[in-house]
Amino acid sequence: xxxxxxxxxxxxxxxxxxxxxxxxxxxxxxxxxxxxxxxxxxxxxxxxxxxxxxxxxxxxxxxxxxxxxxxxxxxxxxxxxxxxxxxxxxxxxxxxxxxxxxxxxxxxxxxxxxxxxxxxxxxxxxxxxxxxxxxxxxxxxxxxxxxxxxxxxxxxxxxxxxxxxxxxxxxxxxxxxxxxxxxxxxxxxxxxxxxxxxxxxxxxxxxxxxxxxxxxxxxxxxxxxxxxxxxxxxxxxxxxxxxxxxxxxxxxxxxxxxxxxxxxxxxxxxxxxxxxxxxxxxxxxxxxxxxxxxxxxxxxxxxxxxxxxxxxxxxxxxxxxxxxxxxxxxxxxxxxxxxxxxxxxxxxxxxxxxxxxxxxxxxxxxxxxxxxxxxxxxxxxxxxxxxxxxxxxxxxxxx
Numbered sequence: 001x002x003x004x005x006x007x008x009x010x011x012x013x014x015x016x017x018x019x020x021x022x023x024x025x026x027x028x029x030x031x032x033x034x035x036x037x038x039x040x041x042x043x044x045x046x047x048x049x050x051x052x053x054x055x056x057x058x059x060x061x062x063x064x065x066x067x068x069x070x071x072x073x074x075x076x077x078x079x080x081x082x083x084x085x086x087x088x089x090x091x092x093x094x095x096x097x098x099x100x101x102x103x104x105x106x107x108x109x110x111x112x113x114x115x116x117x118x119x120x121x122x123x124x125x126x127x128x129x130x131x132x133x134x135x136x137x138x139x140x141x142x143x144x145x146x147x148x149x150x151x152x153x154x155x156x157x158x159x160x161x162x163x164x165x166x167x168x169x170x171x172x173x174x175x176x177x178x179x180x181x182x183x184x185x186x187x188x189x190x191x192x193x194x195x196x197x198x199x200x201x202x203x204x205x206x207x208x209x210x211x212x213x214x215x216x217x218x219x220x221x222x223x224x225x226x227x228x229x230x231x232x233x234x235x236x237x238x239x240x241x242x243x244x245x246x247x248x249x250x251x252x253x254x255x256x257x258x259x260x261x262x263x264x265x266x267x268x269x270x271x272x273x274x275x276x277x278x279x280x281x282x283x284x285x286x287x288x289x290x291x292x293x294x295x296x297x298x299x300x301x302x303x304x305x306x307x308x309x310x311x312x313x314x315x316x317x318x319x320x321x322x323x324x325x326x327x328x329x330x331x332x333x334x335x336x337x338x339x340x341x342x343x344x345x346x347x348x349x350x351x352x353x354x355x356x357x358x359x360x361x362x363x364x365x366x367x368x369x370x371x372x373x374x375x376x377x378x379x380x381x382x383x384x385x386x387x388x389x390x391x392x393x394x395x396x397x398x399x
Contacts, residue, residue: 076287155199
């Protein structure tokens with residue numbers, strides 16, 4: 001039985017390890033989930049009882065069931081299945097995580113996976129630079145081909161990895177802290193290099209919160225000033241960073257470039273305008289498919305340039321904000337249930353700054369992305385939820 005237990009745990013860690021590469025090896029996580037379900041009853045005799053005892057897991061399951069049931073009620077179940085079927089992965093991962101009692105190895109496997117992805121990305125970026133003779137990616141679409149995953153999610157997984165690293169920082173000896181510090185430094189450098197805006201903001205917040213929490217005010221102030229000074233230097237000497245992050249352009253002002261370059265300016269305006277539409281079902285929403293249709297109609301009317309309209313329609317830009325997406329697609333009820341889950345996670349971890357930092361990553365990225373529209377987004381949400389409900393481990397790497 002101990003052998004089954006060990007095999008099960010390492011298969012779950014293997015599932016966690018594959019998540020950053022999920023777009024390229026989609027069959028592998030699915031196979032691992034199938035094998036884990038086959039072994040579940042050998043390692044957890046009463047999974048249903050344990051599931052019912054976990055209030056946060058129950059809220060998450062109620063959230064998924066409401067999304068499916070509401071689509072059924074309003075008659076959009078078949079059209080919305082592209083999101084609903086992904087959300088059942090969340091339930092699967094939560095159920096499979098029930099035998100886990102500690103989080104240390106789970107955190108390590110995810111950090112190691114992101115590190116491997118970063119090294120692959122570095123190799124690709126170096127090759128590209130040598131072949132192209134320059135490193136100009138502020139507006140190039142090819143950056144997503146060079147990274148292991150598109151830029152936004154590359155920033156997301158690195159932010160999670162840094163949050164996990166900060167959590168295990170106090171649990172390891174000095175020699176391993178050096179390795180963890182170097183690994184975090186690599187992540188931060190890559191985030192600045194590829195200019196993942198939300199990730200840069202998120203990581204800076206994580207580091208500052210950690211510094212303020214664990215050092216006195218004077219040391220915190222000095223350290224933060226040094227960090228901000230270094231960042232300022234990055235902006236001054238990295239034209240690529242300034243162009244993409246600050247929309248630097250001598251011909252036009254900042255707000256003009258936001259309107260011209262940032263799709264979310266149009267997307268969020270269209271989404272917010274639809275909230276007050278008399279045809280919008282404010283209570284249970286219009287469904288994911290119908291919401292996308294409303295956004296497409298708005299893009300046609302709101303954008304004057306024909307080539308930009310075509311770009312928005314071909315790309316089928318969703319709301320790029322999980323909260324707005326739920327309000328439009330699943331109404332006030334769907335949004336409230338989701339916020340209840342976030343509040344529950346915050347309350348459960350209210351005395352653990354490292355756990356709250358991990359939750360902060362999720363909350364911030366949900367502001368700029370519809371996590372539930374992407375399979376990797378659902379996996380990452382599930383892993384964060386799992387970590388935030390597991391007990392911290394005093395295990396040291398030296399052991």
